[in-house]
Amino acid sequence: MTPETHTLAPAAVADIREIKARYPVAQSALVPALLRVQAEYGWVPPETYDGIAELLGLDTEVVAEVASFYLLVFTAPVGRQVIQLCTNVSCLLAGADAIQAHVEAKLGVKTRQTTADGRFTYIVAECLGACEEAPCMLVGEKRYKRLTREKVDEILDRTDS
Amino acid sequence: MSQTPANPTVTLTIDGHAITVPKGTTVYHAAKQLGIEVPIFCYHDRMPPLGACRMCFVKVEKMPRLQTSCTLEATEGMVVETESPDVVEARQGVLEFLLINHPLDCPICDKGGECPLQDNTFKYGPGASQYVEPKRHFMKAIPLSPVLTLDRERCIMCWRCTRFGEVIAGDHALKGHERGFATHIDIPPITMEGPSKFIGNTIEICPVGALTSSAYRFRSRPWDNLGTPSVCTHCGVGCAIRYDARGGEITRVRSRENAEVNDVWTCDVGFFGYDYVNSQDRLSRPLVRRGDTLVETSWDEALNLVATRLRDAGGDHAGAIGGERLTLEESYLLSRLYRSLGSANLDYRADSLAAPDTRDWGWGTEGTMADLDRAGAIVLIGCDLIEEYPVVWLRAKRALDRGALGFAIAPKRLEIDRYLRHNAVVRYGHEALVLLALSKLVAEARGAEAPVEAAALVDLDAAALASRAGVSIEALRAAARDLIAHPPASFHVGRLALDGPDPRAVLLAANTLRAVCGGGALSILRGRGSAAAAAVAGMVPDALPGLAPTDDAAALGRLRTAWGRDIAAKKGLDTPGMLGAAAAGELSFLLVAGADPAADYPDAEAWRLARAGVGFLVVQDVFLTETAKQADVVLPALTHAEKNGTVGSIEARVQRIGQARPGLDGARADATILQAIATRVGVPLMYGSVHEIFEEMTTVIPGLAEGLAFPLPRRTARVEREAIETILASAPASGGGATLVPVTSLFRLGEMTKRSPGLARLAGRPTATVHPLDAARWGIANGDEVEVAFDGRTARLFARVTDETREGQILVPRSLRLGGRAHDGTVRRLAPAGTWA
Amino acid sequence: MTQSPGTLGPDPTNVLLRHVNVPGQHDIDTYVANGGYAAVHRALKEMNPDEVVAAVDGSQLRGRGGAGFPTGRKWKFINRNAPVKYLVVNADESEPGTFKDRTLLEGDPNLLVEGIILTSYALGVRNAFVYLRGEYYDCHRLLGGAIRQAYERGLLGERILGTDFSLDLVVHPGAGAYIAGEETALLESLEGRRAMPRLKPPYFPAVMGLYNKPTVLNNVETLCCVPWILNHGAEWWMQQGPPQLYSVSGHVQNPGVVEAPLGTTLRDLIDRAGGLRPGRTFKACYPGGSSSRPLVAEHIDVAMNHESLAKLGSMMGSGAVIIMDDTTDMVKVIARVAEFYMEESCGKCTPCREGTRWVVQVLERILHGHGRPSDLDLLTHLSKNMTGTCFCPLGESVPPSLNAGLAHFRNEFEAYIARSNAAVPMPVRIKESVPVAGS
Numbered sequence A: 001m002t003p004e005t006h007t008l009a010p011a012a013v014a015d016i017r018e019i020k021a022r023y024p025v026a027q028s029a030l031v032p033a034l035l036r037v038q039a040e041y042g043w044v045p046p047e048t049y050d051g052i053a054e055l056l057g058l059d060t061e062v063v064a065e066v067a068s069f070y071l072l073v074f075t076a077p078v079g080r081q082v083i084q085l086c087t088n089v090s091c092l093l094a095g096a097d098a099i100q101a102h103v104e105a106k107l108g109v110k111t112r113q114t115t116a117d118g119r120f121t122y123i124v125a126e127c128l129g130a131c132e133e134a135p136c137m138l139v140g141e142k143r144y145k146r147l148t149r150e151k152v153d154e155i156l157d158r159t160d161s
Numbered sequence B: 001m002s003q004t005p006a007n008p009t010v011t012l013t014i015d016g017h018a019i020t021v022p023k024g025t026t027v028y029h030a031a032k033q034l035g036i037e038v039p040i041f042c043y044h045d046r047m048p049p050l051g052a053c054r055m056c057f058v059k060v061e062k063m064p065r066l067q068t069s070c071t072l073e074a075t076e077g078m079v080v081e082t083e084s085p086d087v088v089e090a091r092q093g094v095l096e097f098l099l100i101n102h103p104l105d106c107p108i109c110d111k112g113g114e115c116p117l118q119d120n121t122f123k124y125g126p127g128a129s130q131y132v133e134p135k136r137h138f139m140k141a142i143p144l145s146p147v148l149t150l151d152r153e154r155c156i157m158c159w160r161c162t163r164f165g166e167v168i169a170g171d172h173a174l175k176g177h178e179r180g181f182a183t184h185i186d187i188p189p190i191t192m193e194g195p196s197k198f199i200g201n202t203i204e205i206c207p208v209g210a211l212t213s214s215a216y217r218f219r220s221r222p223w224d225n226l227g228t229p230s231v232c233t234h235c236g237v238g239c240a241i242r243y244d245a246r247g248g249e250i251t252r253v254r255s256r257e258n259a260e261v262n263d264v265w266t267c268d269v270g271f272f273g274y275d276y277v278n279s280q281d282r283l284s285r286p287l288v289r290r291g292d293t294l295v296e297t298s299w300d301e302a303l304n305l306v307a308t309r310l311r312d313a314g315g316d317h318a319g320a321i322g323g324e325r326l327t328l329e330e331s332y333l334l335s336r337l338y339r340s341l342g343s344a345n346l347d348y349r350a351d352s353l354a355a356p357d358t359r360d361w362g363w364g365t366e367g368t369m370a371d372l373d374r375a376g377a378i379v380l381i382g383c384d385l386i387e388e389y390p391v392v393w394l395r396a397k398r399a400l401d402r403g404a405l406g407f408a409i410a411p412k413r414l415e416i417d418r419y420l421r422h423n424a425v426v427r428y429g430h431e432a433l434v435l436l437a438l439s440k441l442v443a444e445a446r447g448a449e450a451p452v453e454a455a456a457l458v459d460l461d462a463a464a465l466a467s468r469a470g471v472s473i474e475a476l477r478a479a480a481r482d483l484i485a486h487p488p489a490s491f492h493v494g495r496l497a498l499d500g501p502d503p504r505a506v507l508l509a510a511n512t513l514r515a516v517c518g519g520g521a522l523s524i525l526r527g528r529g530s531a532a533a534a535a536v537a538g539m540v541p542d543a544l545p546g547l548a549p550t551d552d553a554a555a556l557g558r559l560r561t562a563w564g565r566d567i568a569a570k571k572g573l574d575t576p577g578m579l580g581a582a583a584a585g586e587l588s589f590l591l592v593a594g595a596d597p598a599a600d601y602p603d604a605e606a607w608r609l610a611r612a613g614v615g616f617l618v619v620q621d622v623f624l625t626e627t628a629k630q631a632d633v634v635l636p637a638l639t640h641a642e643k644n645g646t647v648g649s650i651e652a653r654v655q656r657i658g659q660a661r662p663g664l665d666g667a668r669a670d671a672t673i674l675q676a677i678a679t680r681v682g683v684p685l686m687y688g689s690v691h692e693i694f695e696e697m698t699t700v701i702p703g704l705a706e707g708l709a710f711p712l713p714r715r716t717a718r719v720e721r722e723a724i725e726t727i728l729a730s731a732p733a734s735g736g737g738a739t740l741v742p743v744t745s746l747f748r749l750g751e752m753t754k755r756s757p758g759l760a761r762l763a764g765r766p767t768a769t770v771h772p773l774d775a776a777r778w779g780i781a782n783g784d785e786v787e788v789a790f791d792g793r794t795a796r797l798f799a800r801v802t803d804e805t806r807e808g809q810i811l812v813p814r815s816l817r818l819g820g821r822a823h824d825g826t827v828r829r830l831a832p833a834g835t836w837a
Numbered sequence C: 001m002t003q004s005p006g007t008l009g010p011d012p013t014n015v016l017l018r019h020v021n022v023p024g025q026h027d028i029d030t031y032v033a034n035g036g037y038a039a040v041h042r043a044l045k046e047m048n049p050d051e052v053v054a055a056v057d058g059s060q061l062r063g064r065g066g067a068g069f070p071t072g073r074k075w076k077f078i079n080r081n082a083p084v085k086y087l088v089v090n091a092d093e094s095e096p097g098t099f100k101d102r103t104l105l106e107g108d109p110n111l112l113v114e115g116i117i118l119t120s121y122a123l124g125v126r127n128a129f130v131y132l133r134g135e136y137y138d139c140h141r142l143l144g145g146a147i148r149q150a151y152e153r154g155l156l157g158e159r160i161l162g163t164d165f166s167l168d169l170v171v172h173p174g175a176g177a178y179i180a181g182e183e184t185a186l187l188e189s190l191e192g193r194r195a196m197p198r199l200k201p202p203y204f205p206a207v208m209g210l211y212n213k214p215t216v217l218n219n220v221e222t223l224c225c226v227p228w229i230l231n232h233g234a235e236w237w238m239q240q241g242p243p244q245l246y247s248v249s250g251h252v253q254n255p256g257v258v259e260a261p262l263g264t265t266l267r268d269l270i271d272r273a274g275g276l277r278p279g280r281t282f283k284a285c286y287p288g289g290s291s292s293r294p295l296v297a298e299h300i301d302v303a304m305n306h307e308s309l310a311k312l313g314s315m316m317g318s319g320a321v322i323i324m325d326d327t328t329d330m331v332k333v334i335a336r337v338a339e340f341y342m343e344e345s346c347g348k349c350t351p352c353r354e355g356t357r358w359v360v361q362v363l364e365r366i367l368h369g370h371g372r373p374s375d376l377d378l379l380t381h382l383s384k385n386m387t388g389t390c391f392c393p394l395g396e397s398v399p400p401s402l403n404a405g406l407a408h409f410r411n412e413f414e415a416y417i418a419r420s421n422a423a424v425p426m427p428v429r430i431k432e433s434v435p436v437a438g439s
């Protein structure tokens, strides 16, 4: 228990301990633990790596290399909502490029950027596994299907405003 | 072709040549045995194959795809081609991929001239690049640490450095971050404590100029370097190294292979600790005391003065301390000089309060370091292996990785804790009690198999001992079971215990434990440079050269033959004895050769009294050390990079150092100095060459031979009743405050290391390690500047708050010189973290 | 029949998809009322593990994750006597165009749980893990609910249904990495490391899998077949086709998961997905995800099974059928597919890490009016250098698209190059800006 551990909320520490217990080897809990910390802050501040490492008996360097590999582990601050817009083939065939242009113009950001007002982080995503609903996107954990410009406007205006 | 189940072999054909290799050999190695060099980048023969770079393709009959020869196991009847047109084309393709983003800045790259990428490109590379796209850009030349510079644009992502951190060092110092084409080598985006101790190795194995030494950058081109094979003498491991010099300046140190010692690795003190040789601070004129000051003088005047005072002192009133910084020949000369004058006041232990009987407890290993390869259990007793003898840790890690179990009994949690099965963080000075409790538990569990004398342990209350030491009896029971189940054990007693309140009790307890375990090597990991071997060469008060008993007639006979005179069969004073005699006005001459007791002797007061009482103090050294400043005469010496001869490691392995640059003008080798003194006192020591001295040593010291570890004597393993009494009486009762525990760090500001800029920065700020509960009690936070008060003294340090230590124990630098007593201390905050400039 | 959200209730024309539109099917009571967990009761009470393995082996079930390896054979590789073995379910579904596992998990999560229990029983597994794609948030909730209920009913946990068989099941979230679908990368990821494929040998999952223990890895759909096979027998299963899920998307009127007998023709699949849009003609299709070599009009009557597709130099893959009609810009599609692999390359091996990006750079240049006539030869050259040289199949998924594109739609590339105009600036790709960190 180094002092850095204390930067993790007690509830997160408890949850991570519980997650760790699910696995025969503690390191397996690393990605779930990162996601748990992310639930706290919206992203995973590098200052928490030491604490996570300590809880799981790992080197901090290992936490860092793993965190940087996975796209859904955000290692930099994000907006209040994360938009993942699929532009992969099936969505492209359904006009995702037009939707993409529309979202980028509307929010004034490119992929992996956050809007100036901090509302949205926008990510050009790979196939979201919902090609029958193309074009589609995730806003936070909610999936929206058969997007049109109007639908996008409505969804984004409604979300977190 | 002989094929037995014990040693199965396979025969395959490579480029038309048949070769038989042991089963399990890869095609890459089979080809190598035929002299066929298949190009590689990611593969390194000390790590398991990865198969990532795709450079080592070969074509194998009946296999649809080209195969990576580094990963492919040779099988019976395999037919391999290493240079078929499709193989060459595939290699060309891989090189083309590797080069598209490479900056091709070979003319200004440190690696230019010794770069596998350059060489392979020359051999297989595509003529011109078809790449017209913008290259990938990274920030150039980032200093990742005080000694390591990273140029990511040159990196070809072979993963060697990251795997070194995982597989070899276990410290995970460098990692691949991000992924895909954005993958790059990095350290985490936050400052971390505890820099790697082995990062120099990553520079060595980097196949391009991506990882370079900050100390070496732009200093030389490989072809301008003059290389001299030598041995590192910073710690006591004796790693094989090579000095590179250019125009008389040491430009860098590289590691050499020695399977018995360092394999192919070296630690960062070895890699980066060479600039002291080039330092402007070097002594180049003899100094003589005139009142309060030291003034320059001629060699003649200085030597005459020294000789006069030594002659006047006569046999029993002259003493000499040193050995770790001398070559074996020099230790031998010093011993011969003194013994010829009738003095056995000789000691190789300049920085130790404890000087137990050398034939029982001499510094060094029992057996060799390579024995670790076969150990079932590795027991570290007050031994912070990675801080003291880092390269031994690499060997220990290899043993742990193959299934040996690690145990630690120490007053702090070791950095390598993760790799250990048992880690008892004991109350300071209580190691012996834990060992005794363990002995009892082991004897109990082994029952009839335990030696009969183990009966002496029957009445002990293991639980009570454990509780006194502050460790859990359940943990000890588990440790005892594991210890029995994993023979043979290898015991290592280290400085945390040996500099503690009762080193003798710890040694006796370790001996008891190994006796009940049915044996196991007992190594005493103490002493830097040539210390252990200096004892063998004769720098020891209680044994003759070769560590023969002082009354050993055969040994005395050999000395008579070699030296042409009779040597008295007597014992002399050890370092504490000499200092005591000096303080009492009974020592009129003290020679300190390559040692710095004024800074290193753990009891500052004892040294002060000794200095005040000694008649005449002579120091041979490279720098004006603390001791030199207090000397009557200072004689400027040469470094190990400037002379020839042999040195010996903690296993007293005799290895040759090499002169890598001309000696500094005005300074002289210690051997030359000693010979000049000897002539002047009338016991001339005439040899035609350094080699001749060594030849003579082999006649007086049977078993001494170049390259071999000298078998160091050790007390017989047995359970002794009186030992148990000593142990039980050992642990100090704790006082009121927090106990101060002196600890050693690999990176510290020594006379040599502080003159190597990278190492000086790695040493960082001196710290006081405080347990979080204590920190909360005293209101201090991590990084605060604090004052540690004890015994009316104070020290300013920087707080490290971690549970590496126990509650109630403050870890402080050894340089506080606490005198081997358990001091109570308190900590007060001076300034919050960050205000320190 | 396409699984379409409009129809509610069991669909007797389907097997695997039969209950995905039944309201409340994710609740264990409804699942049981519809015949759920009957197989578990039967197997645990009446069959020994070998009989379960034999039944699956007899059905000739082939893996539905992409490689199409016979499931029974895979199970038989496992050393039955190993004290610790694991079952890992591959629910990382990330191959572009694939969404059948999600459909099963969202519509009938208990079916997977039942398949896992049966498989674990057959293999003597005590701990099973589902590696679930991070973006499948709804699946996570639904599968979590199904598992909780199974524990409550004594179908998971200690001494299941009073037998000696115990099983714990953990859902492990992925976090955005397509390569984690590759079986050895998945194991690395599940062990808490970067998802980078392992070297085979020695790391064959059946021998040295999760935590270096023998491990069976199966796809979601594969395991969803198991309860059906045990309920009705191998013979019945074969008579059904066997049932195979195809994710049909792109230019069809009714995209969705189609359940059809394995080997249905491409033409038939298009029909079942509502046909092409009025007035449009078929141009090309990915028959087995974006890693498969695209088919063109002349292949419209190919039987969609492993053998026929392999004969065409393509593959069945994950059964993701992406239909493209005559409005499709093939250069754009191929560039987008290449970009996917560039984004998802793990970065371990040279040809994939460097090659995917180079290909994308060239294709982007062509798309943005900076193509050169020599680029087509360059693309052929790159495609060749990436074929047979990568560490795992990911990097080698770019050449099939590229080769088919250059063979069948060369004129489209040439048209772009002919329109090239050096005066038009190349847009800067934000995605390519590499973090300049570490200072």
Ligand SMILES: Cc1cc2nc3c(=O)[nH]c(=O)nc-3n(C[C@H](O)[C@H](O)[C@H](O)COP(=O)(O)O)c2cc1C
Pocket: C062, C063, C064, C065, C066, C067, C068, C069, C071, C074, C090, C091, C092, C093, C094, C095, C178, C179, C180, C181, C182, C183, C184, C217, C218, C219, C220, C222, C223, C392, C393, C394
């Ligand atoms: C790059 C790559 C990605 C893959 N992704 C998936 C996936 O998302 N889901 C899956 O089930 N199999 C995937 N596979 C196939 C798996 O490696 C493995 O063959 C499969 O999960 C085995 O299950 P099965 O025998 O039931 O098909 C992928 C393979 C590769 C090479």
Ligand code: SF4
Pocket: C179, C196, C197, C344, C345, C346, C347, C348, C349, C350, C352, C353, C390, C391, C392, C393, C394, C395, C396
């Ligand atoms: S082909 Fe190579 S870089 Fe690409 S995903 Fe596989 S191992 Fe990683």
Ligand code: FES
Pocket: B039, B040, B041, B042, B043, B050, B051, B052, B053, B054, B055, B056, B057, B068, B069, B070, B071
């Ligand atoms: S050396 Fe064989 S793949 Fe790198």
